Amino acid sequence: MALIVxxxxxxxxxxxxxxxxxxxxxxxxxxxxHQMVVVPSAMSGETNRLLALAKELAPQRQTxxxxxxxxxxxxxxxxxxxxxLAIALQAEGMDAVSYTGWQxxxxxxxxxxxxxxxxxxxxxxxxxLAAGRVVIITGFQGIxxxxxxxxxxxxxxxxxxxxxxxxxxxxxxxxYTDVDGVYTTDPRVVAEARRLNTISFEEMLEMASLGxxxxxxxxxxxxxxxxxxxxxxxxxTPWDIDLQEEAASGTLITIEENVNMEQAVVSGIAFxxxxxxxxxxxxxxxxxxxxxxxxSVSAANIDVDMIIQNLSKDGKTDFSFTVHxxxxxxxxxxxxxxxxxxxxxxxxxxxxxxxxxxxxGIGMRSHAGVASKMFESLSAExxxxxxxxxxxxxxxxxxxxxxxxxxxxxxHKAFDLDAEAA
Amino acid sequence: MALIVxxxxxxxxxxxxxxxxxxxxxxxxxxxxHQMVVVPSAMSGETNRLLALAKELAPQRQTxxxxxxxxxxxxxxxxxxxxxLAIALQAEGMDAVSYTGWQxxxxxxxxxxxxxxxxxxxxxxxxxLAAGRVVIITGFQGIxxxxxxxxxxxxxxxxxxxxxxxxxxxxxxxxYTDVDGVYTTDPRVVAEARRLNTISFEEMLEMASLGxxxxxxxxxxxxxxxxxxxxxxxxxTPWDIDLQEEAASGTLITIEENVNMEQAVVSGIAFxxxxxxxxxxxxxxxxxxxxxxxxSVSAANIDVDMIIQNLSKDGKTDFSFTVHxxxxxxxxxxxxxxxxxxxxxxxxxxxxxxxxxxxxGIGMRSHAGVASKMFESLSAExxxxxxxxxxxxxxxxxxxxxxxxxxxxxxHKAFDLDAEAA
Numbered sequence: 001m002a003l004i005v006x007x008x009x010x011x012x013x014x015x016x017x018x019x020x021x022x023x024x025x026x027x028x029x030x031x032x033x034h035q036m037v038v039v040p041s042a043m044s045g046e047t048n049r050l051l052a053l054a055k056e057l058a059p060q061r062q063t064x065x066x067x068x069x070x071x072x073x074x075x076x077x078x079x080x081x082x083x084x085l086a087i088a089l090q091a092e093g094m095d096a097v098s099y100t101g102w103q104x105x106x107x108x109x110x111x112x113x114x115x116x117x118x119x120x121x122x123x124x125x126x127x128x129l130a131a132g133r134v135v136i137i138t139g140f141q142g143i144x145x146x147x148x149x150x151x152x153x154x155x156x157x158x159x160x161x162x163x164x165x166x167x168x169x170x171x172x173x174x175x176y177t178d179v180d181g182v183y184t185t186d187p188r189v190v191a192e193a194r195r196l197n198t199i200s201f202e203e204m205l206e207m208a209s210l211g212x213x214x215x216x217x218x219x220x221x222x223x224x225x226x227x228x229x230x231x232x233x234x235x236x237t238p239w240d241i242d243l244q245e246e247a248a249s250g251t252l253i254t255i256e257e258n259v260n261m262e263q264a265v266v267s268g269i270a271f272x273x274x275x276x277x278x279x280x281x282x283x284x285x286x287x288x289x290x291x292x293x294x295x296s297v298s299a300a301n302i303d304v305d306m307i308i309q310n311l312s313k314d315g316k317t318d319f320s321f322t323v324h325x326x327x328x329x330x331x332x333x334x335x336x337x338x339x340x341x342x343x344x345x346x347x348x349x350x351x352x353x354x355x356x357x358x359x360x361g362i363g364m365r366s367h368a369g370v371a372s373k374m375f376e377s378l379s380a381e382x383x384x385x386x387x388x389x390x391x392x393x394x395x396x397x398x399x400x401x402x403x404x405x406x407x408x409x410x411x412h413k414a415f416d417l418d419a420e421a422a
Numbered sequence: 423m424a425l426i427v428x429x430x431x432x433x434x435x436x437x438x439x440x441x442x443x444x445x446x447x448x449x450x451x452x453x454x455x456h457q458m459v460v461v462p463s464a465m466s467g468e469t470n471r472l473l474a475l476a477k478e479l480a481p482q483r484q485t486x487x488x489x490x491x492x493x494x495x496x497x498x499x500x501x502x503x504x505x506x507l508a509i510a511l512q513a514e515g516m517d518a519v520s521y522t523g524w525q526x527x528x529x530x531x532x533x534x535x536x537x538x539x540x541x542x543x544x545x546x547x548x549x550x551l552a553a554g555r556v557v558i559i560t561g562f563q564g565i566x567x568x569x570x571x572x573x574x575x576x577x578x579x580x581x582x583x584x585x586x587x588x589x590x591x592x593x594x595x596x597x598y599t600d601v602d603g604v605y606t607t608d609p610r611v612v613a614e615a616r617r618l619n620t621i622s623f624e625e626m627l628e629m630a631s632l633g634x635x636x637x638x639x640x641x642x643x644x645x646x647x648x649x650x651x652x653x654x655x656x657x658x659t660p661w662d663i664d665l666q667e668e669a670a671s672g673t674l675i676t677i678e679e680n681v682n683m684e685q686a687v688v689s690g691i692a693f694x695x696x697x698x699x700x701x702x703x704x705x706x707x708x709x710x711x712x713x714x715x716x717x718s719v720s721a722a723n724i725d726v727d728m729i730i731q732n733l734s735k736d737g738k739t740d741f742s743f744t745v746h747x748x749x750x751x752x753x754x755x756x757x758x759x760x761x762x763x764x765x766x767x768x769x770x771x772x773x774x775x776x777x778x779x780x781x782x783g784i785g786m787r788s789h790a791g792v793a794s795k796m797f798e799s800l801s802a803e804x805x806x807x808x809x810x811x812x813x814x815x816x817x818x819x820x821x822x823x824x825x826x827x828x829x830x831x832x833x834h835k836a837f838d839l840d841a842e843a844a
Binding site: 016019020023050053054056057058065066068069070072073075076077079080082083084086087088090091097098100102103147148149 | 438441442445472475476478479480487488490491492494495497498499501502504505506508509510512513519520522524525569570571
């Protein structure tokens with residue numbers, strides 16, 4: 001008998017019919033002898049519906065002032081979900097009880113709309129499990145030290161599920177999603193993309209942060225930090241599929257680095273076309289220059305991703321970075337009107353039509369020449385590399401947006417990830 | 423500066439546009455220097471929408487088993503409402519904060535779906551009021567001793583508002599509704615019906631329990647018990663109506679019996695066509711007979727309203743009572759199959775096509791002949807009286823349903839309630 005956490009997304013909870021199917025699946029696991037904790041999202045569309053009402057009332061977008069009330073509002077979506085799933089399980093003949101974040105309680109800090117979990121008290125949940133009940137807990141939300149309802153931000157239910165699994169030392173946290181696992185790259189771009197049976201936390205973290213949106217990044221960090229085995233699997237298999245088969249499906253995000261039976265140097269290719277590139281040319285190369293540039297950008301509430309500083313020449317240097325494409329125009333303004341005049345930079349140039357392509361793999365640590373193989377492969381396709389950034393298990397390049405699919409396909413093949421090679 | 427509680431129904435909260443108007447009205451009161459607590463209902467239709475989802479999942483109607491989860495579900499409607507109203511007030515430039523029942527906390531017993539309020543801790547609310555904030559509290563719900571969310575049942579937001587007003591010793595509790603006050607009778611039946619400026623709690627209680635559904639009965643009981651001045655007034659006046667004029671509009675339910683300036687013996691005519699009559703004929707007139715009959719009905723979960731036992735004749739008596747029309751067929755079954763054979767009654771007869779018409783008035787206490795004037799007036803219209811029941815401030819009769827409008831109009835005129843007589 002194991003303690004298992006299931007997480008279901010909004011699509012799985014999208015109608016009473018689908019909620020009924022989730023109940024049947026959970027009941028199957030419970031009847032097999034497992035202690036079951038379930039973390040469902042709000043019914044699909046519900047969170048957007050609620051936030052749209054708030055926007056109608058406060059169109060000025062001063063969302064900061066309303067943040068506490070937005071959390072009060074948005075948290076109702078998950079609360080309705082857990083109650084409905086409990087009713088569905090009871091109708092299925094399974095004893096079940098639902099709890100909100102504050103009832104567990106899941107304690108968070110007071111950063112409304114993007115709170116962080118601080119602690120989870122599992123006493124009440126354990127008592128219910130011991131009494132043979134399925135326990136259903138709201139995702140996405142918690143309670144702060146002053147008794148206010150907080151939410152964890154978009155995708156927060158993944159984090160809630162992993163956090164609950166960590167607090168309870170669950171044997172496994174199963175995240176049921178629209179996809180049937182983690183792929184070597186997006187199958188819509190590369191037909192030969194393969195589902196990975198296992199992936200390490202570090203690789204998953206890089207994949208997630210690089211735009212492979214299977215799991216919320218924070219939930220992966222949590223899983224890695226607390227060593228919670230997380231499995232991403234499809235919510236579209238029939239509910240009455242054999243339990244052993246279901247338990248082995250999808251992709252297991254492992255806590256052990258060396259279980260990667262596939263021995264590939266590179267596990268996957270991630271890409272992201274949401275970024276834009278900005279360069280400051282002819283900046284005097286003096287100490288603290290990077291700080292001066294980035295602090296102005298940061299003060300404008302703009303997040304920076306890749307940062308590159310070229311070698312200095314004649315006491316001048318070029319400084320480039322990428323920002324989210326939505327922040328591009330604003331970042332350009334800040335640099336042109338404030339930073340460039342203050343630093344005496346000769347020119348500010350930018351390009352929103354770029355994309356970032358990355359190879360990710362634990363295997364890179366012990367294999368030399370991975371980066372050069374990447375550059376060679378792109379060069380063979382005639383693709384010019386504009387920026388390069390590396391970490392221990394990742395190499396990212398910025399290239400012209402129009403070459404994105406070509407680059408991903410070429411790298412997928414070059415690193416033996418195509419299905420034929422498996 | 424007064425402490426004022428406003429309660430708004432689901433229609434007033436029915437759209438973001440209407441919520442915006444509620445915010446403007448509340449802001450007007452706050453800017454006039456009053457400390458404001460607001461108790462809004464769920465947006466109209468929302469509670470029904472949520473409960474319909476539950477019914478789809480558990481069509482077997484075993485609502486008892488699901489009661490805890492139904493409260494978890496239904497309470498989200500009011501939670502969304504308070505957050506939206508807080509946002510609307512903030513957008514209006516007014517500092518505001520919303521609380522759920524458990525955050526206040528409003529403590530109740532554990533009777534899910536029909537909980538009763540046990541205590542309210544107003545410390546947190548008082549602190550906010552002192553800091554100049556409008557405080558918005560969810561109606562309809564509370565928290566039990568085990569930390570479960572409870573709801574007070576349909577119309578429970580009226581009770582929440584009055585209970586909050588009682589706990590905080592508010593100067594007045596204003597209930598904004600679809601009607602502009604309490605009338606001498608239903609204006610749809612009697613065109614000459616007049617709005618009462620004041621009505622006593624006891625009269626209001628009789629009117630409410632007799633089917634004049636302006637306020638939930640329990641809220642009136644609460645108001646009487648804790649001596650909270652409650653005003654029923656229209657939510658359809660323009661929000662920017664002069665505050666003094668608004669404050670004097672509607673009907674004040676008074677705690678003092680003698681403020682009735684209108685000096686009428688009868689304050690209003692109530693009626694109810696939701697009942698059905700059942701008679702057990704030729705029952706042996708032995709001690710405990712009423713108990714034996716009514717305990718069987720009660721065991722079938724059927725509420726009985728009026729009860730009449732005729733004088734005994736030859737050791738036999740006739741026993742009649744009324745039930746809700748929805749329970750009529752079931753009650754008839756119980757009597758025919760269980761009670762009549764057991765007691766040796768000669769016959770069970772019933773009539774669902776009846777109605778109950780009542781005259782209500784504090785003035786009856788000191789005026790004799792009120793009942794006989796009622797009977798005379800009905801007799802003059804050729805209306806046969808089937809049952810009679812009296813209390814200190816009320817006389818009710820059961821008559822043929824088809825005479826209902828005629829009876830109400832005749833009594834309204836006979837007791838000088840017509841508008842011309844005012």
